[in-house]
Amino acid sequence: MISLHLLFCMAALTGGTVSTRIIPRYDGLLMELTSSEVITDSITITGYSVNVRPGHRVIMPEAFLPFWVFGWEPDADSCGFTVELTDAVDSLEYSLREDGRVMLIFFRAAEPLLFPELSWKGPPREPAYSDSEQIYSDSSIIAALEMGQQSPWLDDFDCIVIDPGHGGRDPGAVGYTGTFEKDRALEIALLVRDILNIRRPDLEIVMTRSTDCYVSLGARTRLANSMKADLFISIHCNAATNSSANGFETFFLSRARTDDSRAVEMLENSVIEYDEGYDAASHTFQDDALSFLLADIAQNIYLERSSSLAVEIQDSMADRFTGNASRGVKQAGFYVLRGALMPSVLVEIAFISNPGEEQMLQSLDFRLASAEAIVDAVLKFAEQ
Ligand SMILES: [Zn+2]
Incomplete structure (x- = not known):
């Protein structure tokens, strides 16, 4: 199994903050980064390295670490960091929403997984089916x-x-x-x-x-x-x-x-x-x-x-x-x-x-x- 390397390079921007939310799903984790400033007018992504500028410090949520990330290394001369992903991650997809303040990063799971303990709004609502219920x-x-x-x-x-x-x-x-x-x-x-x-x-x-x-x-x-x-x-x-x-x-x-x-x-x-x-x-x-x-x-x-x-x-x-x-x-x-x-x-x-x-x-x-x-x-x- 090969670990993927994910690199967020984020230049510091005074006053900017980024809040992070994890949306757990059966097929992976959706990570939502919401910025107080418009994130960028240009976003460049090569392979699995992500550059957003001007960017902000991102706090990697604790709950995110055990399953998805071996560890992360803050860069000495910027606010970026390098993340080494675990085998739980099969691939990565990203999207910058059109308002420029919300970035979604989707970590596709190698195997379908359930993380009820990470649930952000409770586990998905899926009531038990009853065929007799008419x-x-x-x-x-x-x-x-x-x-x-x-x-x-x-x-x-x-x-x-x-x-x-x-x-x-x-x-x-x-x-x-x-x-x-x-x-x-x-x-x-x-x-x-x-x-x-x-x-x-x-x-x-x-x-x-x-x-x-x-x-x-x-x-x-x-x-x-x-x-x-x-x-x-x-x-x-x-x-x-x-x-x-x-x-x-x-x-x-x-x-x-x-x-x-x-x-x-x-x-x-x-x-x-x-x-x-x-x-x-x-x-x-x-x-x-x-x-x-x-x-x-x-x-x-x-x-x-x-x-x-x-x-x-x-x-x-x-x-x-x-x-x-x-x-x-x-x-x-x-x-x-x-x-x-x-x-x-x-x-x-x-x-x-x-x-x-x-x-x-x-x-x-x-x-x-x-x-x-x-x-x-x-x-x-x-x-x-
Ligand atoms: Zn169909």
């Missing part, structure tokens, strides 16, 4: 839906469910060089959670999964219903047999309107074969018919709000990704959105089957920008 048995909710009214809990906007597509034995689409949709979707979803936690600490953010594990499609919406969530956002990466297909698109639940939408629908719905309780011959679940009837009613009730959320997300992505093609807002019949008793959308961030976009998905910069675009849209939607 909100459809709540008569007041059924009554409201049958009268064409929205779910009663939606009056207060206080809980969002974020759903990283696929996971565990279901890799999702496989990229041109063999990377998995499930990994990129999870990374972006975790960033959405992290940023929402920072920008709106009052909102409860629930993940359908925060590790590489398998969750059935039905369990994802059941969780959102049982949490009485106000929004359900499913995050995916697109794929097509034509490797030049590219761009981003946002879907809300409906019957697919175009051949293109139908293709995405088939791709995302094919996961269903991984689900237990699915009867491939009849294309049905062993779920009760009532829940599907209510799902249809709910779909109509939330059609307008789901489509307006989809428009917000698509616009927000288009603002940030001027170089990427906006494929627009579309309608399709995704199983994962079916049964959600709240506005719900599915975002296809980019085509993992496209070599250029697969590479883009592997950069923290791009994933962060995608996550911020989604967060901007969600917060805008929340104000409505």
